[in-house]
Amino acid sequence: MSWPAASDLLVPLAPWFDRVRRDLPWRAADLDAPHPDPYAVLVSELMLQQTQVATVVPYFNRWMERFPTAHALAEAEEDTVHKAWEGLGYYRRARFLKAAAGSIAAEGWPTDLEGLAGLPGLGPYTAAAVGSIAFQWPTPALDGNAFRVLARLLLLEGEPKDRATELRAWLSPALAAFGPSRLTQALMELGATACLPAPACARCPLSLSCGARLAGRTAEIPPVAKRAKPKASTLWLLALEAQGRFLLQAPAAKGLLAGLWRWPTVEAAEAPPGPPAPGSSPVLAWPGWTQVYTHRREAVTPLRLRLERPFPAAEGLHWVPESDLPALPLGKRDQRLRSLLDTAGETPLETPTLESLLSPFRAPL
Template sequence: MPFADAAVLLAPLAPWFDSLRRPMPWRAADLDAPHPDPYAVLVSEIMLQQTQVATVIPYFRRWMERFPGPAALAAATEDEIHGLWAGLGYYRRARNLQAAAAAIAADGFPRTLEGLLALPGLGPYTAAAVAAQAFQLPTPALDGNAFRVAARVLALEEDPRRHAGALREWLAPALAAHGPSRLTQAVMELGATVCVPAPRCASCPLQGACAARARGIQHRIPPAQPRTKVTEAEIHLAAIASGGAWLLRPPGAKGLLAGLWSWPWTGAAADTQGAAEPASAYGIEAREPAGWTQVYSHRREAVRPIVARVEPGAAPPGLEWVPEARLASLPMGRRDQRLREAVDAPGEPLTVAGLEALQAILQGVKASSPAAPAPGRS
């Protein structure tokens, strides 16, 4: 599909960004030169994947202080990395970042899009964003914000992701004309602050060039995505101690919870409130602290926590007894961190359903991993 010349349409973005850009600790002062610290750009872009700018800034500062370059990060322990990443979510990004740092420490920083794409954790968007900002390559980086801006400027009424290739071709000459780093960041900034889902066209530098605004259709571009179906679940999540150790599921190598330890859990049985038959008859002392709802992108989990102490025994398949002293430093997802913080909390007496859940876990019950949350960048 023929698009109007991007270098002309987007020209007002360059001076707008030069004068109004928000300060961010990873942004270079000189937008026309290669970035003095490509590693800082890489760290910021990995942290910004699915996390908002305001959240990332303090994490970025602490990270760069502790790991100022790829070699320092490559040599870090898992506990150190987890300590600095905890709370950002999607812990797999931290592991990918360390793997990328190790590759860079060994072989140098790749300075081509293909080389960047070969680093762990860099998809087409992140690789293009790093190439443009770190090395001034005219590689268009299309994330949700950039797709929205482009679709509106061109009055593209279909899902712009279906035209990703054509939009990259369209944008590349504009990057070359106005500076790859400057224009990449300008498009991101416009999408984050002005051309937001409810656009503020009156303060937009592109208002005279925007085809969607001219036709009054900017509010319905891009078209709404079909709603994701959210499943509901109720689980018992159990912190089980015995002989100075906690029973935990060690991290898997793949999947959404790769690199994270988790408490054993099992689906909640039909609610059986009231006092359980004496758990002590089974060698169990237990209580049920207050529960909560854990929200993920595709799943809402009603979590019913249990804290229990049991008589020593072999760990069920897939679980391990982990010394209590290690618990605080283990990398965990948010749900499991929350139970870690509640292991000393008071609770109600164990219910029959809770007792059955504990017995199921101790006898070895397989539990699958939930989906992870997906906050957006802005």
């Protein structure tokens, strides 16, 4: 590679960061020493995966009050941990964080990058970020923001992630020269505040040496990956109520929604249209909404059904007392139905027959 040395090219970055850096609760005041609380760095890095800083700050503050150390988190109940994560999304991160805390509480902190990368939930980026920010190891942390900055700065053609090994080797001496914690956070800050997909080059400390800016090619570097169209589905989300209890699906042990309680759902196409069964409780509907996930788009209609008595529930489903609902960890979609329970505004729904809605949730005879 014939790139200028990183320790020359990035000279303006460290003083710029010292001047503009945001005061975030997980940031140490002294960027030249190891972080006084590596656990705080670990928590912040896991929370910041896929989530904006502004969203993370209040969660981080509450989390650190509730689970101030790796030991406290390791000993906490699963439900309490998921409840504290509720609303932050990508719930696997909460499980990984608890598992990583368990390992740290039992065996202490790993002493090298390989050991950090072996903790649950820490891929190469998060391990390198924790290594440099918490421990001052010269381990370059390249996330999407850092790749974008470096691709533009070095005028890289093609996908910069394909050159991760070269870029890490190039960046490493600069981390040692300017301080691993400072430079890692400076790159992140630049990617988050100036070198955005539509870059604000006028406020960038690297603008005089940026290859893409000088070539007038910031719009095309790096190339934007085409996203697959999200899969669309139509769901009924059911609040089935009987004698002060609601039917809920208990948390799965694995998968994207592990640790979360869920309302029963029916794919709308599965329930044939028809009037409510004679003599049955009416089915009521609240106004629906569209729930958007990375790979999925759900048109959700929340329904309320009041039954005279509970029926024996299928495996994994439980009749939960209404008074227990506020303490259950739920995903975003299911929280929304929980908050609707206290509101009026349901109207009778004429489409699903009651039995077609309930049959998937009954225990087999």
